[in-house]
Amino acid sequence: MSGINKVILVGHLGKDPEVRHLEGGVTVASFPLATSETFNKDGRKIEQTEWHNIVMWRGLADVAAKYLQKGKLVYIEGKLRTRSFEDKEGHKKYTTEIVAENFTMLGRKSDFENGNGNNGNTAARQEDQALPDFSQEADDLPF
Numbered sequence: 001m002s003g004i005n006k007v008i009l010v011g012h013l014g015k016d017p018e019v020r021h022l023e024g025g026v027t028v029a030s031f032p033l034a035t036s037e038t039f040n041k042d043g044r045k046i047e048q049t050e051w052h053n054i055v056m057w058r059g060l061a062d063v064a065a066k067y068l069q070k071g072k073l074v075y076i077e078g079k080l081r082t083r084s085f086e087d088k089e090g091h092k093k094y095t096t097e098i099v100a101e102n103f104t105m106l107g108r109k110s111d112f113e114n115g116n117g118n119n120g121n122t123a124a125r126q127e128d129q130a131l132p133d134f135s136q137e138a139d140d141l142p143f
Contacts, residue, residue: 006077007098008077010106011036012074013031013034017061018031027061029055029065033054033076056099056103057099060103082096
């Protein structure tokens, strides 16, 4: 039996996606994602935040660059990857990242409209709902 490498996260972007264009026209976007959990310790409410390095490739990176912004809530599915590199002094370093396979923007639709056509009335007061899912496998995105 083969192993399973699956990560599911729901959290807020720590900053806008950083987009790079590599050789051959390949796009990569990366950003930190914060997940928080709350627990009680000795009658006190404690919040613990973890930071995750998210990497998105190709079409998924293009969509992320267009729609994701610092502070936005997002659901991400992906895989853990650890890679090594040499720093400026020639020391070998390791980093662990979540390579996203798909994501879903969460929150109100008005959170993602960038002010286009939203005058702040009914759309801004709608209940929280999931926005469209963007998958790495989908080559036929609706835009």
